[in-house]
Amino acid sequence: MTALSDHLVIAPILLPMLAGAAMVLAGDRWRGPVVALGLLSTLGLVALAAVLLGMADTPTVRIYRLGDWPAAFGIVLVLDRLSALMLALSAVLGFAAFVAALARWDRAGANFHPLFQFQLMGLNGAFLTGDLFNLFVFFEVMLAASYGLALHGSGTARVRAGLHYLVVNLVASLLFLVGVSVVYGISGTLGMAELAARMRDVAAEDRALLEAGLAVMGVAFLIKAASWPLGFWLPGTYAAASAPAAAILSILSKVGIYAVLRVWLLLFGPEAGASAGFGGPVLTAAGVLTMAFGAIAVLAAQNLPRLAGASVLVSSGTLLAAVGTGQAAVTGGALLYLASSVLALGALFLLVELLERGREIGADVLAVTREAFATREDEDEFQEPEAVGVAIPAMVAILGLGFAACAVLLAGLPPLSGFLAKFAMLAPLLGPPEATVAATAWVIMAAMILSGLAVLVAMLRTGIDVFWASPPAAVPRVSLLEIAPIGLLLALCVGLTVGAGPAMDYMLAAARALHAPGAYLGGVLGAGG
Amino acid sequence: MELVVALAIGVLAGSGVWLLLRPRTFQVAIGLALLSYAVNLFIFSTGGLRTGAAAILERGQEGSLGQFADPLPQALVLTAIVIGFATTALLLVLLLAARGLTGTDHVDGRERDR
Numbered sequence: 001m002t003a004l005s006d007h008l009v010i011a012p013i014l015l016p017m018l019a020g021a022a023m024v025l026a027g028d029r030w031r032g033p034v035v036a037l038g039l040l041s042t043l044g045l046v047a048l049a050a051v052l053l054g055m056a057d058t059p060t061v062r063i064y065r066l067g068d069w070p071a072a073f074g075i076v077l078v079l080d081r082l083s084a085l086m087l088a089l090s091a092v093l094g095f096a097a098f099v100a101a102l103a104r105w106d107r108a109g110a111n112f113h114p115l116f117q118f119q120l121m122g123l124n125g126a127f128l129t130g131d132l133f134n135l136f137v138f139f140e141v142m143l144a145a146s147y148g149l150a151l152h153g154s155g156t157a158r159v160r161a162g163l164h165y166l167v168v169n170l171v172a173s174l175l176f177l178v179g180v181s182v183v184y185g186i187s188g189t190l191g192m193a194e195l196a197a198r199m200r201d202v203a204a205e206d207r208a209l210l211e212a213g214l215a216v217m218g219v220a221f222l223i224k225a226a227s228w229p230l231g232f233w234l235p236g237t238y239a240a241a242s243a244p245a246a247a248i249l250s251i252l253s254k255v256g257i258y259a260v261l262r263v264w265l266l267l268f269g270p271e272a273g274a275s276a277g278f279g280g281p282v283l284t285a286a287g288v289l290t291m292a293f294g295a296i297a298v299l300a301a302q303n304l305p306r307l308a309g310a311s312v313l314v315s316s317g318t319l320l321a322a323v324g325t326g327q328a329a330v331t332g333g334a335l336l337y338l339a340s341s342v343l344a345l346g347a348l349f350l351l352v353e354l355l356e357r358g359r360e361i362g363a364d365v366l367a368v369t370r371e372a373f374a375t376r377e378d379e380d381e382f383q384e385p386e387a388v389g390v391a392i393p394a395m396v397a398i399l400g401l402g403f404a405a406c407a408v409l410l411a412g413l414p415p416l417s418g419f420l421a422k423f424a425m426l427a428p429l430l431g432p433p434e435a436t437v438a439a440t441a442w443v444i445m446a447a448m449i450l451s452g453l454a455v456l457v458a459m460l461r462t463g464i465d466v467f468w469a470s471p472p473a474a475v476p477r478v479s480l481l482e483i484a485p486i487g488l489l490l491a492l493c494v495g496l497t498v499g500a501g502p503a504m505d506y507m508l509a510a511a512r513a514l515h516a517p518g519a520y521l522g523g524v525l526g527a528g529g
Numbered sequence: 530m531e532l533v534v535a536l537a538i539g540v541l542a543g544s545g546v547w548l549l550l551r552p553r554t555f556q557v558a559i560g561l562a563l564l565s566y567a568v569n570l571f572i573f574s575t576g577g578l579r580t581g582a583a584a585i586l587e588r589g590q591e592g593s594l595g596q597f598a599d600p601l602p603q604a605l606v607l608t609a610i611v612i613g614f615a616t617t618a619l620l621l622v623l624l625l626a627a628r629g630l631t632g633t634d635h636v637d638g639r640e641r642d643r
Binding site: 137147178184190 | 549554557561564565568571572575576601602605608609612615616619620623624626627630631636637638
């Protein structure tokens with residue numbers, strides 16, 4: 001506990017916290033120092049995440065005990081492969097969204113920068129914490145900041161969507177609290193590892209109540225992950241939020257997935273005695289239904305922001321269904337999918353705002369209505385010859401390429417990492433050639449492929465409409481600060497594709513550790529001495 | 530005492546859920562407040578309901594946990610109260626902003642078509 005590297009585990013929480021606190025003191029008057037501090041903090045987080053990613057890639061779990069209290073009494077932070085992966089994703093997305101915000105959004109309202117830092121702090125804390133109540137506290141830190149960010153820039157649409165978002169998440173937090181207190185009342189502990197160790201020995205008459213408590217908590221996680229039928233708040237909120245805020249909000253729904261992965265696999269693994277596998281079919285069913293709802297929402301989306309919001313639903317559903325199967329190999333593929341979809345969705349949310357900039361309001365609705373009712377634009381026909389031969393401006397071409405890359409990633413088409421991840425999930429589901437395939441595996445496979453098709457159709461339709469059928473009236477003015485983060489996120493997806501071998505090894509190791517939590521338990525409880 | 534506390538939690542939670550489902554933002558805010566009172570009482574009661582019991586053992590004193598009030602739920606409920614208080618304040622600000630921007634206090638920001 002004395003080496004400096006031991007203390008690195010808590011650094012991803014402390015760095016944004018201190019930076020955010022300093023920014024609050026500085027206020028909005030000194031933009032220069034605040035931006036420099038933010039840049040330092042987000043870059044620092046990326047560097048920290050890279051170091052922690054390297055440190056976590058071992059069979060042992062790294063524990064940080066606050067105040068050096070034994071794990072049974074004190075608060076622990078736990079760094080394993082999964083939390084390091086999530087830290088890295090939030091750091092990269094945070095950096096990209098921060099840079100994109102510098103172009104203009106950070107001046108659209110008060111206190112953007114401190115809120116952004118607290119958002120990162122809440123995210124990192126939720127990924128690192130080793131007990132349920134601190135998970136709740138970091139959820140609240142993260143949500144409190146996200147309420148501010150979702151409302152950033154103000155305006156009727158944001159306030160209207162923000163009200164729904166706030167109320168739904170407050171109710172979810174209350175459910176979380178109910179679950180946590182039932183769990184404490186029955187088991188007498190809130191440490192995840194301690195609870196997992198006690199799972200087997202819970203008295204038979206208390207088991208149903210404990211499972212009910214955990215299920216109530218699970219509902220709170222599923223609300224955050226926007227699972228059907230708990231996720232109707234998501235597309236509206238994300239569509240209304242400003243671009244950098246929406247990009248960072250898109251990882252918030254993955255925190256719900258992370259919590260399900262962590263808590264469910266830890267507590268209801270094969271060692272849980274009579275509770276083993278509790279709720280797995282529910283997760284799979286919720287995932288498949290979310291995918292179906294997401295596919296419909298994607299097809300029905302009448303504008304780009306809602307399309308991006310709806311594709312968050314599809315990716316949440318895919319992940320939930322894959323996790324619910326309870327197979328380590330499928331979970332490994334799901335982790336690769338998680339990484340790829342976080343990066344792609346972040347890029348898409350940043351891109352959407354740039355595309356919307358050059359378009360007249362209401363053009364999307366008109367295009368979809370025109371398509372649905374097959375009305376011919378006879379009155380516009382005579383203008384056609386003039387329009388033909390107009391070169392697509394370079395900036396529109398670049399944006400189009402970015403949009404195409406996002407579409408390929410989200411729909412899961414080769415050659416990018418979205419396809420590899422879907423393949424990595426589906427191949428173990430089907431099992432070896434001679435084995436019979438379970439009916440649920442067929443359902444999941446059909447849902448994944450059909451929802452991918454729906455995303456592809458919707459993105460193609462929107463892409464054709466935006467870039468070819470009604471190209472922007474004026475070339476959108478885009479600064480390098482706005483296009484570079486999108487490039488960074490997409491380049492990382494390409495990196496995931498090229499380095500799919502090592503990445504997949506890492507994900508599989510992470511998934512195996514999640515499914516056999518012996519090292520996690522030993523690491524946390526053994527450190528108690 | 531158990532019955533009284535259970536009834537109080539039930540009545541608070543029931544009224545809270547009822548108000549939460551109403552269409553006016555102010556009703557929703559009050560509903561959330563009532564619901565969070567219910568949840569706070571619930572957390573408090575998970576430590577067991579005892580009167581006159583100390584939270585921390587005195588030095589040299591022997592006894593089982595059954596005789597003492599569990600301090601952990603009290604700490605949890607304190608955290609939950611603080612967080613709930615802050616988020617309710619935020620909700621009230623948002624409620625006023627929504628009222629000002631949309632001109633109605635309906636939760637959807639517009640009256641239903643009649």
